[in-house]
Amino acid sequence: MNLTYWTGFSKRKNSTKIPTGTGTVVSITLKEDTPIDNPSIVLKGNATNIDYCYIQDFGKYYFVGQPIFLTNGLTQYDLEEDVLATHKTEIGSTVAEVAFSSSGYDTMKVDSRLPVKVTKTVSKSSEVSPGLFDAQGCYILAVSNVESNMSMVCYYAVDQANMQTLMQEILTNVSLKAAVETYCSDVWDAVISCMWVPFSRTEVPGSMSDVSIVVANEITLAKGRKLSNPSVRTASANLTIPWVHNDFRRTAPFTTLNAWIPGYGFIDINSSDLTSKTALKFEFTVDCSVGDVACRVTNNDGTEIYQCISYNMGVPIPLSNFTMDTTGVIQNTTGFLSNATNTALSAGSLNIAGVVSGAFSMLASGASTVLAANKREVSVKGTLGGRSLIALGTGVIVFAFSVVTEDPDDTSYIARWGRPVGVTHAISNHSGYVECIGASVSIAGDNSERELINNYLNTGFYYE
Numbered sequence: 001m002n003l004t005y006w007t008g009f010s011k012r013k014n015s016t017k018i019p020t021g022t023g024t025v026v027s028i029t030l031k032e033d034t035p036i037d038n039p040s041i042v043l044k045g046n047a048t049n050i051d052y053c054y055i056q057d058f059g060k061y062y063f064v065g066q067p068i069f070l071t072n073g074l075t076q077y078d079l080e081e082d083v084l085a086t087h088k089t090e091i092g093s094t095v096a097e098v099a100f101s102s103s104g105y106d107t108m109k110v111d112s113r114l115p116v117k118v119t120k121t122v123s124k125s126s127e128v129s130p131g132l133f134d135a136q137g138c139y140i141l142a143v144s145n146v147e148s149n150m151s152m153v154c155y156y157a158v159d160q161a162n163m164q165t166l167m168q169e170i171l172t173n174v175s176l177k178a179a180v181e182t183y184c185s186d187v188w189d190a191v192i193s194c195m196w197v198p199f200s201r202t203e204v205p206g207s208m209s210d211v212s213i214v215v216a217n218e219i220t221l222a223k224g225r226k227l228s229n230p231s232v233r234t235a236s237a238n239l240t241i242p243w244v245h246n247d248f249r250r251t252a253p254f255t256t257l258n259a260w261i262p263g264y265g266f267i268d269i270n271s272s273d274l275t276s277k278t279a280l281k282f283e284f285t286v287d288c289s290v291g292d293v294a295c296r297v298t299n300n301d302g303t304e305i306y307q308c309i310s311y312n313m314g315v316p317i318p319l320s321n322f323t324m325d326t327t328g329v330i331q332n333t334t335g336f337l338s339n340a341t342n343t344a345l346s347a348g349s350l351n352i353a354g355v356v357s358g359a360f361s362m363l364a365s366g367a368s369t370v371l372a373a374n375k376r377e378v379s380v381k382g383t384l385g386g387r388s389l390i391a392l393g394t395g396v397i398v399f400a401f402s403v404v405t406e407d408p409d410d411t412s413y414i415a416r417w418g419r420p421v422g423v424t425h426a427i428s429n430h431s432g433y434v435e436c437i438g439a440s441v442s443i444a445g446d447n448s449e450r451e452l453i454n455n456y457l458n459t460g461f462y463y464e
Contacts, residue, residue, distance in 0.1 A: 003028045003041065005053040005064070015462040016088040018061060019052060028055075036060070037081045037449070042074050050077060061085040083449050084456060087441065091453065092428035092463065096439035098421040100460075102432025105419035107247035107408075108275060113417065116254075117404040123242035127395035130235035130284050131203065133262045135391050138201035139163050139317065140289060141224065142192040144184075145214040149229045153192055155289045156213050156224030157204040163194075166213060166222035176218055183216040190216040194317035197291045198263055198390040201225060204288045205233050231289040237282045237396045238300065241274060244402035247409070248420075250275045254405070260397040261295055263313045263390040269297060271400075273306050280306070282396050290314060315387065418460075427463060435460040 004023040011017040026047075031040040036058050046069055053062050062079035070076055084091065098104075100111075139158045148154040158166070169176055170187055180187045210223040241257070243250055250271055257269040259282070269280070283296045291314025297307040408419055418433040427434060439457035443450055 001028055001030065001055070001057055002026070003053050003055050005050040007049045007051055009052040011052070011085075012462055013063075014084065014456050014460070015464055016084045016091060017462070017464045018085045018088065019054075023054070031076070037446070038079060040076055040078050042070065042076050045073060045075065047075050052082075053079065059086070081449070083452050084461060087443050087445065087449070087453060090441055090443045091457070092426065094427050094439060094441045094457070095425060096427060096436040096457065097424045098427065098430060098434060099437045100418035100433065100435040101421045101430040102414050102418045102434075103430050104423075105414075105421050107419065109420035109422055110248045110251070111408055111420050114408055115406045119404045121244050121402045121404055123244050123400045123402070125239045125242045125398040127393065127397045128237040128239050129395040130237040130262075130282065132200065132233060132235040132284060132286060133198050133390065133394035134200035134203075135198060135387075135394055137196055137198040137387070137390075138204065140195045140197055140204075140227070140291070140314070141166070141213065142194070142289075143213065143215050144190045144192060146217050147214055147226070150227070150231075150289065154214070155227035155231060157199075157201045157206060157227060157288070158213070158222065158224035159201055162210075162213070162222040162224055166220055169220050169222065170215075176215070176220065179218045180216045187215065188319065191319060194319055195291060195314040196317060196387075197288065197314050198387070198394070199233075199286065199288055199313075203233060203235075205231050227289055231287060233286045233288055235284045235286075237284075238279055239282070239396060239398045240279050241277060241398060242400045243278075244400055248275075249402060249405065253403070255400055255402040258399045258401070259297065259307075260393065260395075260399070261309065262394045262396065263293065264295070264309065264311050265389060267297075267307060267309055269307055269398075273304075280398060313390070427457070431463055433460060434463045 002025050004025050006019045006021065006023045009019050026043060028041045028043055031042060034040045037060075039055075039062075046067075048067050050064050050067070053064055054060070055062065061082040063082055065078040065080070068076040068078075139160075141156045141158050141163070142153045143156070144152060145154050170191075177187045180190055184190050204225060204227060206225040206227040209225075211226050212219045213222045213224050214220070239259075244255065249255060252271050255271045257271045257274065258266045259269055259280070261267055261282075274280075277299055279300050281298045281300055281302060283298065283302070285294045285296075286292065291312050292310065293313055294310045295308070296305060298305050406413060408414070415432060418435060421430070427436070427439075434457075436457045439454060441450060441453045441457065443453070
């Protein structure tokens with residue numbers, strides 16, 4: 001009986017690898033009563049260079065044990081069948097569910113074996129301003145006059161200086177007061193409301209240049225931009241998603257996405273909806289007359305909507321009735337500046353900028369409702385008041401919070417563990433590390449071989 005052996009051939013125990021070079025053929029004698037799966041052979045001479053062998057009569061490959069020198073110049077080797085090499089062809093043609101492999105894997109399928117730390121990596125996009133918001137803001141003054149064009153009210157976008165001019169005139173110009181009272185009982189009846197909004201006055205839709213503010217039918221020295229009807233303005237900002245990973249770790253709970261919205265704060269965006277996306281578009285629609293803002297988060301072309309919020313950024317400026325005598329001295333301050341404790345406005349200083357009160361950081365209603373199944377946020381609506389939050393920034397920023405894991409893209413990780421496949425097909429479609437689920441090989445062999453091969457296939461082996 002002949003045996004072919006190889007010197008210097010190395011392989012793993014759980015591998016289908018077989019020698020490719022031509023081996024050395026020698027004549028052997030089997031010891032009496034030896035099994036063919038684990039035979040003991042005797043060779044003439046003291047041969048010590050046999051590392052791997054094949055017995056053609058049995059059609060099997062064998063691992064070689066250490067040589068045992070016998071008397072009369074003989075050497076004994078105890079062999080162990082290499083079942084994966086012997087049945088490599090049958091293994092390759094076996095159809096099974098391949099769970100993990102070093103090749104043909106899907107990076108977007110979750111690898112539950114991956115060690116995860118409690119620490120996170122934070123990445124953010126560059127801040128992008130939609131060009132609408134402004135921390136200095138302006139005042140939206142609503143008056144009743146002959147030029148009213150929106151529900152019997154005329155709106156003006158007014159800066160700080162012109163608001164002071166208007167207040168000075170209302171408080172000190174007795175002739176103006178008398179003229180206005182020709183049309184209404186009191187000058188303050190013609191001043192409907194005043195509101196500070198964090199919008200750039202030049203971006204508010206209205207007249208191309210400043211016009212005189214008209215109270216009732218009287219022209220004042222103050223000027224402002226007359227708002228158009230409707231006074232709706234749109235703007236947008238496109239931001240790159242600052243992904244930390246490029247595989248399944250883009251999904252929750254590995255990664256969470258948040259966006260900073262000017263004047264509102266953080267909103268949640270479901271990262272699982274965006275795994276294949278690279279950018280987000282934030283579309284703002286603003287009603288400048290009342291301070292309402294709607295923000296829609298979409299993909300670049302607006303065909304997919306991921307989030308929608310609406311909120312109000314207007315800060316009411318307190319107004320009230322008062323009368324003066326002919327010298328301009330205030331006679332009745334009942335109700336003047338309804339919340340005088342929280343405002344710095346006075347007839348002496350006319351510090352309009354100080355009247356803004358409240359906290360921008362507070363939501364008047366619940367900001368979000370979580371859908372537990374996929375942690376997707378529904379649209380949210382809030383009411384805000386004050387300047388504090390807009391002072392933190394007028395641009396949009398996207399943040400990605402990603403947990404720290406072992407890198408599944410590392411070549412050592414892929415070679416040792418593979419990555420998720422989750423496809424049922426022939427094992428020969430893969431190479432390198434392969435791990436199956438419920439694989440059962442069909443071979444013409446004894447049951448111990450079959451069980452051993454199945455155990456390798458279902459716990460991980462190397463198809464090479």
